[in-house]
Amino acid sequence: MKRIQLLTAILFVLGSTPTSASALTGSEILKKVDSLRNPLSSFQIDVDLISYRNEASETWKMRVFGQGTEKSLVEFVDPASQKGQYLLMLNDAMWIYLPGTSRPIRISPLQRLMGEASNGDVARTNYSIDYDAELAGEAEAEGQSCYRLELTAKDPGVSYSRVMLWVSKKNYEPIKADFYVVSGKLMKHAYFREFGMMNGNRAITAIEIQDAVRAGRRTVMRYSKLQPKELPEKMFNKNYLGKW
Amino acid sequence: MLTRIAFRNVFRNRRRSTITMLVLIFGATALILFGGYKEISFYGLRESTIRNRVGHLQIYKKGYLDSESQKPLEFGLENVRELRRAVESDPRVEMTVPQVSLMGLVTNGEKSETFLATGVESEKDQKMSAQRLVAGESISDQENDGVIVGELLARSMAVKPGDFLTLMSTTVNGSLNGMDVRVRGTFATGVKEFDERAIKMPLAGAQQLLQTTKIEKLLVLLKKTDDTDSVKRDLESRFSQNHWGLEMRDWSALATYYHQVKNIFNGIFGFLGIVVFLIVIVSVANTIIMSIFERTREIGTLMAIGTRRRQIWAMFFLEGLLIGVLGGILGIAFGSAVGELINQAHIQLPPPPGYTTGYQLRIMLKPSILVTVMVLSSVTATLASVLPAFKASRLKIVDALGHI
Amino acid sequence: MNTALIKLKGIRKSYRLGKVDVVALRDVSLEIQAGEFVALAGASGSGKTTLLNLIGCIDKPSAGSIQLDGVDVTGKSLPALAGIRSRRIGFIFQTFNLLPVLSAFENVEYPLLFAGLGRSQRRKRVWQWLQHAGLRDQARQRPDQLSGGQRQRVAIARAMVTEPSLVLADEPTANLDSGTAAQILDLMSQINSETGTTFLFATHDPRITERASRQIRLQDGQIAGYALTPEFHWRLANAH
Numbered sequence: 026m027k028r029i030q031l032l033t034a035i036l037f038v039l040g041s042t043p044t045s046a047s048a049l050t051g052s053e054i055l056k057k058v059d060s061l062r063n064p065l066s067s068f069q070i071d072v073d074l075i076s077y078r079n080e081a082s083e084t085w086k087m088r089v090f091g092q093g094t095e096k097s098l099v100e101f102v103d104p105a106s107q108k109g110q111y112l113l114m115l116n117d118a119m120w121i122y123l124p125g126t127s128r129p130i131r132i133s134p135l136q137r138l139m140g141e142a143s144n145g146d147v148a149r150t151n152y153s154i155d156y157d158a159e160l161a162g163e164a165e166a167e168g169q170s171c172y173r174l175e176l177t178a179k180d181p182g183v184s185y186s187r188v189m190l191w192v193s194k195k196n197y198e199p200i201k202a203d204f205y206v207v208s209g210k211l212m213k214h215a216y217f218r219e220f221g222m223m224n225g226n227r228a229i230t231a232i233e234i235q236d237a238v239r240a241g242r243r244t245v246m247r248y249s250k251l252q253p254k255e256l257p258e259k260m261f262n263k264n265y266l267g268k269w
Numbered sequence: 270m271l272t273r274i275a276f277r278n279v280f281r282n283r284r285r286s287t288i289t290m291l292v293l294i295f296g297a298t299a300l301i302l303f304g305g306y307k308e309i310s311f312y313g314l315r316e317s318t319i320r321n322r323v324g325h326l327q328i329y330k331k332g333y334l335d336s337e338s339q340k341p342l343e344f345g346l347e348n349v350r351e352l353r354r355a356v357e358s359d360p361r362v363e364m365t366v367p368q369v370s371l372m373g374l375v376t377n378g379e380k381s382e383t384f385l386a387t388g389v390e391s392e393k394d395q396k397m398s399a400q401r402l403v404a405g406e407s408i409s410d411q412e413n414d415g416v417i418v419g420e421l422l423a424r425s426m427a428v429k430p431g432d433f434l435t436l437m438s439t440t441v442n443g444s445l446n447g448m449d450v451r452v453r454g455t456f457a458t459g460v461k462e463f464d465e466r467a468i469k470m471p472l473a474g475a476q477q478l479l480q481t482t483k484i485e486k487l488l489v490l491l492k493k494t495d496d497t498d499s500v501k502r503d504l505e506s507r508f509s510q511n512h513w514g515l516e517m518r519d520w521s522a523l524a525t526y527y528h529q530v531k532n533i534f535n536g537i538f539g540f541l542g543i544v545v546f547l548i549v550i551v552s553v554a555n556t557i558i559m560s561i562f563e564r565t566r567e568i569g570t571l572m573a574i575g576t577r578r579r580q581i582w583a584m585f586f587l588e589g590l591l592i593g594v595l596g597g598i599l600g601i602a603f604g605s606a607v608g609e610l611i612n613q614a615h616i617q618l619p620p621p622p623g624y625t626t627g628y629q630l631r632i633m634l635k636p637s638i639l640v641t642v643m644v645l646s647s648v649t650a651t652l653a654s655v656l657p658a659f660k661a662s663r664l665k666i667v668d669a670l671g672h673i
Numbered sequence: 674m675n676t677a678l679i680k681l682k683g684i685r686k687s688y689r690l691g692k693v694d695v696v697a698l699r700d701v702s703l704e705i706q707a708g709e710f711v712a713l714a715g716a717s718g719s720g721k722t723t724l725l726n727l728i729g730c731i732d733k734p735s736a737g738s739i740q741l742d743g744v745d746v747t748g749k750s751l752p753a754l755a756g757i758r759s760r761r762i763g764f765i766f767q768t769f770n771l772l773p774v775l776s777a778f779e780n781v782e783y784p785l786l787f788a789g790l791g792r793s794q795r796r797k798r799v800w801q802w803l804q805h806a807g808l809r810d811q812a813r814q815r816p817d818q819l820s821g822g823q824r825q826r827v828a829i830a831r832a833m834v835t836e837p838s839l840v841l842a843d844e845p846t847a848n849l850d851s852g853t854a855a856q857i858l859d860l861m862s863q864i865n866s867e868t869g870t871t872f873l874f875a876t877h878d879p880r881i882t883e884r885a886s887r888q889i890r891l892q893d894g895q896i897a898g899y900a901l902t903p904e905f906h907w908r909l910a911n912a913h
Contacts (some may be wrong), residue, residue, distance in 0.1 A: 119441055134340075134439040138374050146445070181442040181480070207440060207480055210447040238435050238447065240378050270779075270786055277774035570770040573731050574831070575759025575787045578752060664733040666751065670766075 051158030051174050057197040058190070061220070061229050067092050067121065068255040070223075072099075072234045073244055076141055079241040090254070096150055096261040111266055114149075117182065122266040129241045129266045144244045146184040147204055147213050155183045158190075166191035166201045167216065185212065199229070203237075210238045223251035270642050275587035279595065280559065285556055290596050292552040293650070296545035297600020297642045298607055303541055304641070305608050306633030307534040312633065314527050315520075316494070321397050323523040324488030325497050326504070328352070330516040333486070341371055342441045345483030356504065361496045366393040366488040369475045373438030375468065377426045384422065384436065388475025397490075400469070405430030405454025412646035413474040415453040420584040423455040428640055431456050435501060436468070440480035448478050497521075519653060542641075546649050549596075553653035557589055560617070561661045567668025568661055582662035589654020590647065597646030608632035677704040677740075678838060678871050679728055683735035686723055686894075697723040698894045700896045701737070705873065707838065710865050712882045713875045715891035721875035722843055724891065728873065729762055729841045730754040742838050759787040763832025763870075769824040771816040771831075777823075778803065778812040781830045788835055802830040806860065822853035829860060846878050858884055881902035 074085045086103035095268075099112040119137060120129040137143060147194035156176035164173045176188040187205040192198065198220060204213040219231035233250065246261035259265045280286055292567055319325055333344035346352065346367075353365045369388035374381045389397075391408045403420050416436075418428065426434060430452055437447040450470065476482060492499060501519050508515045521528075559566055561568070574597040609632075674870055686698040698720045705711055713721045718734060726732040727739060730746055731754075738747045742761060746754060764770075771780045778799055785795045803809055806826040806892075816824055832840050842861070846854035867871050874881050882888050888900040 048486070086324050097344070134443050134445075135372055138439065138445065143445070181440070182444055184443075184445050185352075186444055206446045207444060208446055208448050208477070210435070210449065212437075212445065212447055238378065239376050239381060270783065273779075274772065274774060281774055309811050420828070566768070566770060567772060570764075570766070571772075571783075573729070573758065573764050574784050577755055667726055670731075670770075 049160070049172070050141070051160040052153065054160070054172060054174060054192055054197055055153045055156070055158045055176070055190075058192060058199045059151065061198060061227060065091075065224070065251070065253050067254060067256050068224075069256075070249060070251045071249045073249075074141065074247075075245045076239075077243045077245070090256055090260060092256050092261060095153060098260055113261065113263055113266055115261065115263075120263050120266065129263050141244060142215070144246075147215055148232055148246055149235050150185070150202075150204075152188070152190070155179060156188060163194070164191060169200055170194045171200055213237055218245070219247075223248065224253065271584050272587060275584050276591055278564075278584075278588050279591050282560070282563075286592075288554055288661070289556045289592060290599060293549060293593070294600045294603050295595025295648055296549050297646055298604035300538075300541060300545055300633055300642050300645070301601065301604030301634070301638060302611070302627045304538055304638035305634055306630070307538055308638065309631045309633035310374075310534065311527075311577060313628070314530060315524070318524045319494060319520045320490065320529050321460060323520050324522050325491045325494065325502055326489040327523065328356070328489065328504075329485075329516050329518075329519045330486040331516045334516060340441060340443055341439065341479055342369070342481055342483050342485060345369075345441070345481065345485055346487060346515075347483050349482075349484050349487070352487060354368075355507070356487070359500060359503065361491055361493070361500055362521045363490045364393060364396065365392070366397065366490065367472060367486075368488060369472060369479065369483075369485045370436055371475060371479060372550050373436055373478075375422070375426065376435050376437070377428060377432075378435070380426065382422065382425055383466060384468050385466045386416075386436070386470055386475060388470050388472040390472050394469065397596045400456035400458045401408070403455045403457050405452070405456055407455045408469055410471055410473070412451070412453070413471050413477065414448060416450045416470040416474070417454045417463040417466050418452055418469075420455045420457045420465040421461065421464040422466060422468070423452065425465070426442050428452050436478060438478055440478075441483070442480065444480075446480065447479055448474070450474070458580055494520075498655060520668050529648065541559040542645065546645060547644065550653045553589060553592055553650040556592070557585060557654045557657045560588070561657055565664065565669045565672040568664055569672065572664070573670065582658045585658030585661055586654050587652065589658070590651045592654075593647035593650025594643075596650065597643040600646060601642060604642070605634055605639070608624065608634050612650040674707065678707040678709075678742055679703075679705040679873075680738075681728070681739040682738045683726060684724075684734045684739065686720075686727060686732070696894055698727075698734075699884060701891075701894075701896055703889060703896065707871055708865070708869045709727035710862065710872045710884070710886045711874070712888050713873065713891060714877060714882050714888050715897075716877065721890040721891055721895040725841050725843055725873065728839075729764065730758050732796045756787075761833060761838050763835065763837040763840040765825070765832050765840060765842035765845045767847045769816070769821075769828050769848075771790050771824055771827055773816050776813050776815055777808055777819065777827045778817070780827055781834050784835045794840055798834055799830075802834050805864070806830040820853075821849050822856060825849065825853075825857050826860065828866070829857070831872070833864060833868075836868075837870065839873065841873050841875075843875045844878070845874065846876070846881065851880075851899075854878070854880065878879050 062140065068091050070089050072089055073086045074087065076083050085101065085107060087101055087197050088100045089097055090100070091097040091146055095116045101107040101110040111122040111131065113122070113192040117134070119132040121132055122129040132142070155178060157179055159175045161173045161175040164171055165210065171193055171246070173189040174190040175194060176190055176207045178186045186209045188208045189203040189205070190199060191201040193200055199217045201217070202215040205211055214235040214237055216233045217229050218233050220227055221230040222228070223230065230249065231245060232246045233243060328346070330344045330346050336344045349367055353367070356362055356365050366389065371386050371388070372382055373386070375384040391410045395407065402417070405417070408415055408417055423429065428434060432452050433448055433449055434452060435449050437445065440446050456469070458467070472484070491497060497519055501517060504517060571581065572578070611630060611632050618628055619631050682700040682702050684698055685696070687694050701724065713724060715721050723732070727734050728741070730741070731751065733751065734747065734766040738745065740746070741757065744757065746757065772783070775783065781802060782795055782799045785798060790798070803812055806829055808826055808830065811819060811823060817825070819827065846857055849857060855898065858881060861872055864870060874885065876882065890897040890900065
């Protein structure tokens with residue numbers, strides 16, 4: 026299931042327009058968080074993914090093309106063994122295309138549990154669209170003073186039904202997020218490690234996700250070279266995967 | 270008189286008759302023993318397939334059998350309680366067993382494997398007892414998150430009864446879910462591929478993991494397997510009357526392994542029958558031909574003093590028939606006796622490939638097998654005598670009389 | 674009025690032996706009257722058995738005609754002649770030819786199955802002839818429990834049970850010792866004079882030929898001569 030591990034196409038990114046916050050309601054804070062992730066509606070971004078299992082690590086380089094909030098196409102660039110593979114994500118459905126085959130393969134939600142695909146779901150999280158936010162107080166996280174937001178999924182189909190989000194009081198940048206499933210079990214810790222300038226705006230440039238259930242597993246994703254790009258509809262049609 | 274002559278001629282040459290009879294007896298015995306063995310195997314396999322695995326009938330929501338849904342339980346059964354009550358109202362039904370199956374990842378914190386879980390009510394599972402508990406105790410409705418695990422999976426996860434595992438899966442809505450479970454025991458089914466992946470858990474626990482009240486299917490167990498067809502018909506008419514949108518399968522449609530085994534065994538039995546048939550034909554034909562040869566002068570005399578050709582033919586034909594019938598009767602008697610002896614001897618056989626337990630060798634003396642053997646014996650012997658008898662009837666009197 | 678029982682005219686019989694045609698009988702003509710006690714004499718190979726077979730309707734001539742008891746049997750097929758054989762002719766063989774699986778009683782009874790008699794009628798006849806042959810006590814015994822002489826008696830009873838017009842005997846005494854042979858001959862002679870049944874023997878036993886009223890000598894398939902025996906004269910004398 027190595028390829029599935031590559032799934033980390035995770036990026037996806039759905040953009041949302043930044044707003045200027047005046048009051049500090051949970052949902053408004055959430056919107057600010059989302060604005061740091063990707064404000065563009067049609068874009069391309071480079072992603073480096075390093076997957077750690079205890080001390081060992083593997084690195085993948087990808088280019089992600091996204092449109093709107095629900096469509097993204099991941100092109101694998103490195104290592105050479107994955108070059109030419111594509112991952113297409115539409116809403117909740119996912120397909121992988123391998124060069125030399127005639128058709129893309131559908132990936133079931135179950136297969137996404139495994140490997141890096143699950144991290145993809147985490148990194149892809151569109152907070153303001155999928156969750157209702159409630160300000161639950163203040164706390165310290167990673168040495169910073171934060172607002173603590175309790176997020177509840179709006180729809181039962183959302184991957185993680187509850188998220189605890191720590192947002193910096195100083196600049197509303199996300200610091201840490203804990204992801205919970207329906208049963209209440211904590212599955213992932215996400216740390217928003219680095220912020221930088223991309224396409225003229227401040228954005229999250231590195232995120233680290235730790236597996237709360239399986240010891241020693243963490244993934245670091247680095248984003249760079251975000252740029253707006255006009256993308257043809259065909260690109261997000263599974264029947265054309267690999268044909269252009 | 271002709272019958273009398275034919276009958277007495279059967280015993281005329283003691284040694285030859287004995288050998289011919291022995292051939293028939295051995296052939297009959299071989300068929301009876303193998304046939305009886307296959308019948309008992311079918312019966313055993315059928316009942317164990319039904320009572321331990323698939324049930325007599327399975328009820329699904331309409332569309333389940335053809336579906337290829339990405340979401341679990343998209344075609345799940347709802348209104349389960351009402352359905353069960355309706356089905357159990359038939360006195361021929363022994364019990365109904367609701368089942369849910371799901372797949373996911375199981376992890377002990379270090380390592381993860383895929384698992385295949387079945388959610389069942391613990392008491393029903395006890396009654397079906399498809400697995401042999403190797404350690405610990407079985408699931409209980411008192412502990413929704415207490416599971417039993419295939420022994421090879423337990424070994425892979427390095428767990429023993431009392432340890433904990435985490436099950437991860439997707440809910441019916443497509444979101445992720447995870448559940449910590451306690452290993453109550455480990456089991457072995459004897460099938461390696463199954464023991465490497467299987468988990469059994471309380472139905473309520475599985476439903477919780479899936480976030481649903483639906484079930485995947487309802488198994489129906491009857492008191493007598495012979496009732497299957499009539500109960501199925503009754504249920505079908507009741508379902509369509511009430512427009513419940515359900516579909517059903519009977520055990521026969523689900524027991525593919527059973528049918529494969531049955532076909533193989535029946536094929537071998539058929540082959541054995543052909544072999545016996547050929548041996549008997551050759552043996553009886555040889556006996557009759559030798560009789561005719563030795564009695565040529567006798568045949569000439571009979572024809573000289575007025576016996577017609579067709580009567581000569583009938584005489585030898587009857588002799589063949591009598592050999593067949595007598596051989597059949599003796600064969601059945603001997604074969605049945607040997608079969609009974611084997612049953613009384615309680616011989617234990619080693620486990621078949623892929624299984625871990627052996628079983629007792631038993632022969633089922635089914636009337637249909639005995640009848641088949643009787644018919645085969647009679648028909649074969651008769652056929653064997655047809656041509657030689659015809660040849661005998663065409664002898665020229667003068668040549669026959671001059672024969673040594 | 675010539676009402677001979679057996680009339681043969683120009684009988685010829687040949688058969689194929691490998692690639693060669695062997696002529697067993699050439700141009701044989703003879704007549705036998707009812708009630709005669711005739712011997713066909715000749716060395717082996719002279720054709721006596723062949724002639725007997727033709728008269729007995731168990732073989733067909735290659736040429737010539739045969740009349741039996743007024744019936745021309747030449748044209749009929751052998752299976753069609755089965756009826757004539759069973760009703761009008763009795764056979765006695767050198768090797769007795771009894772059915773070993775049947776008792777003496779059953780052996781004698783056998784030909785009556787084709788005679789259309791009821792069960793009790795059959796039984797009566799069988800006992801009658803067993804008695805005549807002196808075998809009442811041996812009725813239930815099988816041939817292998819009887820002596821040679823007794824077996825031939827059973828054969829005689831069997832031949833006579835249908836009350837045929839003609840009895841054909843091929844070397845009936847050849848397998849018997851002289852004492853027994855004499856007894857058998859006495860029996861047949863007695864039956865001949867009591868019932869008037871015609872007896873035709875094929876034999877080279879001089880005792881038979883002596884007792885016969887007439888001898889027909891065969892040599893190389895042809896009639897070599899007739900001889901009238903003292904017996905003949907004796908009968909002739911007593912016929913009036």
